[in-house]
Amino acid sequence: MDERTLVLVKPDGVQRGLVGEVIARIERKGLRLVSLELKAVDRGLAEQHYAEHEGKGFYEELLSFITSAPVAAMVVEGPRAVAAFRQIAGGTDPVEKAVPGSIRGDLALETGSNIVHGSDSPESAEREIKLWFG
Ligand code: GDP
Ligand code: MG
Numbered sequence: 776m777d778e779r780t781l782v783l784v785k786p787d788g789v790q791r792g793l794v795g796e797v798i799a800r801i802e803r804k805g806l807r808l809v810s811l812e813l814k815a816v817d818r819g820l821a822e823q824h825y826a827e828h829e830g831k832g833f834y835e836e837l838l839s840f841i842t843s844a845p846v847a848a849m850v851v852e853g854p855r856a857v858a859a860f861r862q863i864a865g866g867t868d869p870v871e872k873a874v875p876g877s878i879r880g881d882l883a884l885e886t887g888s889n890i891v892h893g894s895d896s897p898e899s900a901e902r903e904i905k906l907w908f909g
Pocket of ligand 2: 893
């Protein structure tokens with residue numbers, strides 16, 4: 776059965792004009808875009824979105840980055856959508872982990888600005904879609 780995942784094009788991706796590129800890759804994979812909105816992110820939303828990372832060394836940097844400029848938030852649907860988007864996004868570190876052919880592997884250099892977010896499980900997806908789209 777089809778599944779849904781939350782995808783964000785983070786501030787670096789929006790500022791670099793990569794929203795269309797990310798959407799094209801999602802669509803080419805065969806996934807469907809079901810909601811799309813450009814959103815300003817306040818501290819409260821950022822804290823809830825990244826709650827699992829509270830206390831880590833990069834947490835404050837992560838929050839200030841994600842709140843620095845608008846993000847393109849989308850709900851993406853399809854068979855195994857969570858894992859499928861994580862596959863096309865590539866690993867978190869764009870150089871050490873993301874393979875060529877993935878969004879991060881092709882388009883990013885730094886872990887702190889790796890262009891996209893994708894939910895990491897169906898449970899996270901459900902929580903994050905509620906958080907971003909109500
Ligand atoms: P993701 O699920 O692949 O996005 O990775 P995580 O959930 O582990 O981390 C969330 C985001 O925090 C990542 O996409 C990175 O942008 C950032 N991040 C994770 N680890 C680090 C790190 O060690 N240093 C920095 N600067 N950012 C990090
Ligand atoms: Mg994550």
